[in-house]
Amino acid sequence: MYTTELKDKNGKAAAxxxxxxxxxxxxxxxARVAADDFIEPKDWMPEAYRKTxxxxxxxxxxxxxxxxxxxxxxxxxxxxxxxxxxxxxxVQDEGGHGLYLYAAAETLGTSRDEMFAALHSGRAKxxxxxxxxxxxWADIGAIGxxxxxxxxxxxxxxxxxxxxxxxxxxxRICKEESFHQRQGYEIMMVLAAGSPAQKRMAQDALxxxxxxxxxxxxxxxxxxxxxxxxxxxxxxxxTNDQLRQKFVDVTVPQADAIGLTVPDPSLRWxxxxxxxxxxxxxxxxxxxxxxxxxxxxxxxxxxxxNAWEExxxxxxxxxxxxxxxxxxxAAE
Amino acid sequence: xSREWPLWEVFVRAKxxxxxxxxxxxxxxxxxxxxxAARDTYTRRMEGVSLWVVPSAVIVxxxxxxxxxxxxxxxxxxYRHPTxxxxxxxxxxx
Numbered sequence: 001m002y003t004t005e006l007k008d009k010n011g012k013a014a015a016x017x018x019x020x021x022x023x024x025x026x027x028x029x030x031a032r033v034a035a036d037d038f039i040e041p042k043d044w045m046p047e048a049y050r051k052t053x054x055x056x057x058x059x060x061x062x063x064x065x066x067x068x069x070x071x072x073x074x075x076x077x078x079x080x081x082x083x084x085x086x087x088x089x090x091v092q093d094e095g096g097h098g099l100y101l102y103a104a105a106e107t108l109g110t111s112r113d114e115m116f117a118a119l120h121s122g123r124a125k126x127x128x129x130x131x132x133x134x135x136x137w138a139d140i141g142a143i144g145x146x147x148x149x150x151x152x153x154x155x156x157x158x159x160x161x162x163x164x165x166x167x168x169x170x171x172r173i174c175k176e177e178s179f180h181q182r183q184g185y186e187i188m189m190v191l192a193a194g195s196p197a198q199k200r201m202a203q204d205a206l207x208x209x210x211x212x213x214x215x216x217x218x219x220x221x222x223x224x225x226x227x228x229x230x231x232x233x234x235x236x237x238x239t240n241d242q243l244r245q246k247f248v249d250v251t252v253p254q255a256d257a258i259g260l261t262v263p264d265p266s267l268r269w270x271x272x273x274x275x276x277x278x279x280x281x282x283x284x285x286x287x288x289x290x291x292x293x294x295x296x297x298x299x300x301x302x303x304x305x306n307a308w309e310e311x312x313x314x315x316x317x318x319x320x321x322x323x324x325x326x327x328x329x330a331a332e
Numbered sequence: 333x334s335r336e337w338p339l340w341e342v343f344v345r346a347k348x349x350x351x352x353x354x355x356x357x358x359x360x361x362x363x364x365x366x367x368x369a370a371r372d373t374y375t376r377r378m379e380g381v382s383l384w385v386v387p388s389a390v391i392v393x394x395x396x397x398x399x400x401x402x403x404x405x406x407x408x409x410x411y412r413h414p415t416x417x418x419x420x421x422x423x424x425x426x
Contacts, residue, residue, distance in 0.1 A: 043396045092376065099373050103357040106339065112359060113336045176377070315337065322361040
């Protein structure tokens, strides 16, 4: 879900390069991970494990940070004081989640500045979902319900991911994320039970967010060559397609319950499989968004880079203040 | 570009009577700012009543390579545990 960066610019999957490791150390590591032991920052780990984690965790962190932008867009226009307070709290949580994840990634030897530089230069990716625009208030409902719902589906198994600091960050995030989904569903519920125009607005938001939400789980398993290694190393605990299926199965009844229609004519319950069959995902669209061609990709990055640059004087002033204070203390 | 703000480890006491427990880390130029950042980052839902912040650079950790030398000797000293001793059923309050 957060490993879309593994695709090259043509959107094709690239296998991770093999690095020669000490076979005895590697075997001991594999055995520990296979026994569901957690790996901690100072433990020996294969270089490819470290790299995959830095990529996945930093990308996950970037997704949280960039994820503040589409919702922040609606804080000043939330329809009531209650909705505004809730949205502010949710957006603050997303910022917090980014910080937990950056801190966890830093235990692997990368720095916060390196990760930011990778995001701002476009080298590092973030979840494709945030490159879609939030056109109406119902989009805030759809994001909480579907986007946070998909994120939870992905994050719950990551609480048992093999890297200790990542797993601990996920435990904290999962605890907080559940409110995000519920507040989103509540927004949809209220709109769906409102005037015909409000119901149309809710349906329109579902229509636009459904497919991008399914794409959040990443490419299909047969085009996800690093999945096998990530599963063996317990970095991932479920495949993209497994999680996507689970998401469809729990979300469809939630839409039915409030009288909204999932925009997929092929969607039907398959008695034999005990699961929903659903239509083909437009992977061309997915890879285009991964390549940076999402509807508001440029706007998102411009906002992010602008925030970083506009804040530079604050970061410098704080350092200068501390240096001056330190010098004064030393002179006393 | 200016240098990165130093890293601090954050410890949260969930309530009085419990120890402070490691929660994560924050970047801050000084201790005061570290406490405020830790408050915003790790206690948004009444998770704590007290915070410790410690510059990450001053923490000394044991080396995982030495973990056998440090911790394994305890494994063959089961006589340090009360269950090592067999006391007849009829003996009470022991």
